[in-house]
Amino acid sequence: xxxxxxxxxxxxxxxxxxxxxxxxxxxxxxxxxxxxxxxxxxxxxxxxxxxxxxxxxxxxxxxxxxxxxxxxxxxxxxxxxxxxxxx
Numbered sequence: 068x069x070x071x072x073x074x075x076x077x078x079x080x081x082x083x084x085x086x087x088x089x090x091x092x093x094x095x096x097x098x099x100x101x102x103x104x105x106x107x108x109x110x111x112x113x114x115x116x117x118x119x120x121x122x123x124x125x126x127x128x129x130x131x132x133x134x135x136x137x138x139x140x141x142x143x144x145x146x147x148x149x150x151x152x153x154x
Contacts, residue, residue: 082103082106082111082150083106085103085150085151085152086103086104086106087102087103087104088102088103088152089101089102089103089152090102090103090113090150090151090152090153091119091150091151091152091153092111092113092142092147092149092150093147093148093149093150094142094146094147094148095146095148096146097118097119098118098119098122099113099116099117099118099119099140099142100113100116100117100119100130100133100153101113101114101115101116101117101136101140102114102115102116104139108144109143109144109145110141110142110143110144111141111142111144111147112139112140112141113136113139113140113141113142114139115135116135116136116139116140117130117133117134117135117136118133118134118136119132119133120132120133120134125153
């Protein structure tokens, strides 16, 4: 059944609301984590970024296998499936 849904945009919510916090981005192929320092229409910028190859239990403090990236890292928003504060 189709339903009509009203969407209300809330200022400062979503990725913008997480600026300055450590976030985790679940993307099409990889998981990225880092301090969210920039957001625009096409990408986000992570400082102290890492790529997570193996999570381990999501309730624990540390990733089982996360490799630091060599510098600040940009992730295309079109690849992000979900995001939030995890660790």
